[in-house]
Amino acid sequence: MIEAYLDQIRDHFYDQLDQTTSAWLFGSALTGNWVPGRSDLDLYIVVPKERLASFGAKVRAWARIPANPILDGYVLASSESSPMIMPLERFAIVASPSTIHIELIDQWYIKNRSKHLFGPEPLQRDLSDISIDNLRRWALSKLQMLANGTASDRRPTLSDLIWTTSWAARMLMLARGNVCESKLEALKWLANENEEIRDVVGLLLADFYKSDDLPISMTPEQSLVLSRFCIELARLEIQP
Numbered sequence: 001m002i003e004a005y006l007d008q009i010r011d012h013f014y015d016q017l018d019q020t021t022s023a024w025l026f027g028s029a030l031t032g033n034w035v036p037g038r039s040d041l042d043l044y045i046v047v048p049k050e051r052l053a054s055f056g057a058k059v060r061a062w063a064r065i066p067a068n069p070i071l072d073g074y075v076l077a078s079s080e081s082s083p084m085i086m087p088l089e090r091f092a093i094v095a096s097p098s099t100i101h102i103e104l105i106d107q108w109y110i111k112n113r114s115k116h117l118f119g120p121e122p123l124q125r126d127l128s129d130i131s132i133d134n135l136r137r138w139a140l141s142k143l144q145m146l147a148n149g150t151a152s153d154r155r156p157t158l159s160d161l162i163w164t165t166s167w168a169a170r171m172l173m174l175a176r177g178n179v180c181e182s183k184l185e186a187l188k189w190l191a192n193e194n195e196e197i198r199d200v201v202g203l204l205l206a207d208f209y210k211s212d213d214l215p216i217s218m219t220p221e222q223s224l225v226l227s228r229f230c231i232e233l234a235r236l237e238i239q240p
Contacts, residue, residue: 009117010117014117021046023043023119024116027040029041030181033184038158038159043074044074055091060092074110075091107128108179135174139171147231151224155223161216161226173186197226
């Protein structure tokens with residue numbers, strides 16, 4: 001399934017743009033946790049600045065096809081004078097999106113755990129190395145934000161539950177110096193480390209490959225318990 005989409009991406013964003021672009025794949029498509037119909041395709045794409053308008057049109061054309069997975073990640077608009085980083089998703093909305101930095105953990109993934117799809121390979125030049133200590137400090141800042149938040153009692157989708165819970169687990173792991181690239185592995189770690197919520201996280205693990213159209217095993221009350229527990233773990237982690 002994933003290979004067919006990668007062939008389409010190569011045709012759509014490389015061949016149809018006169019082979020002027022470069023792209024790398026990262027995220028769940030490389031860790032075996034990619035779920036058709038729910039998961040995004042995470043890409044880092046280098047585009048000559050003079051081809052941005054054409055590239056944006058291609059992104060919007062891709063987004064108009066319901067069967068296509070959502071594209072996420074970053075675009076580097078390359079030029080000799082002032083290269084710019086932009087979120088890929090904004091090209092589906094506006095022709096000239098604003099600049100943004102790459103999240104530190106995504107930069108680490110792209111630099112160290114990505115797959116080159118097509119085009120030249122200037123990645124070593126464009127992205128600097130990120131140390132584990134830098135990642136730990138970054139994760140602690142994210143856990144500070146989580147610790148300052150409150151749990152919502154709204155009914156989340158399965159995708160919401162998996163993303164938020166695995167994100168909290170990945171930040172906790174990273175704060176302890178362990179890089180985790182997989183939502184599935186992060187959920188397993190959270191269950192193994194915390195017996196109090198092992199059964200609740202187990203419901204997410206059992207439903208991991210379900211689509212959002214199917215009923216989920218976790219009740220709203222259980223999702224609230226899980227959210228509160230993750231917030232408490234964040235508070236404990238950032239204590240001096």
